[in-house]
């Protein structure tokens with residue numbers, strides 16, 4: 049079942065399959081459909097006035113991404129979050145991003161620093177009022193670092209893994225220590241600006257470790273969202 053209120057619509061001038069995939073992925077990511085929710089091909093096709101084929105394709109892609117589970121003869125269901133996948137994503141991110149900030153600190157780019165400081169201002173503002181916006185800005189911050197280091201492709205490689213991590217983040221919106229995370233971002237930017245590779249690396253590693261410090265608490269609170277290990 050899709051949520052009752054769903055603002056998304058399909059644009060006629062763009063590929064239907066990709067749009068359906070994005071809509072359904074966001075619904076799962078933002079936890080608007082709980083794990084175990086059954087998705088009906090015909091319901092979704094009817095809801096968006098499309099044929100069943102692109103719905104099926106979107107299901108397959110989402111199951112490859114670990115968000116849906118296709119059980120033959122039984123149906124398609126929203127998958128629970130794998131704690132192991134979440135921890136793996138965090139681990140890989142820490143390794144990649146530590147090297148990214150080291151690269152950036154080796155040769156600080158004033159234009160990049162200006163851009164990052166502008167983003168920090170927006171983050172501090174969002175941290176006070178809008179958790180959902182904060183997550184988007186956080187995403188932008190990390191992607192900006194990767195792109196600036198010429199590692200956009202390395203970043204894209206971990207996007208699938210990151211999906212599992214993002215589900216947890218949306219689940220824990222209210223506990224999110226946003227001001228603290230933004231201060232950590234600021235420490236990363238300061239170290240890059242100062243050309244201090246070691247401090248930049250430490251700051252990035254510390255930040256990526258902090259990002260899931262609330263995982264045990266979320267698991268206690270909402271065990272129904274997680275796979276049993």
Ligand SMILES: [Zn+2]
Nearest residue numbers: 186190229233
């Ligand atoms: Zn961050």
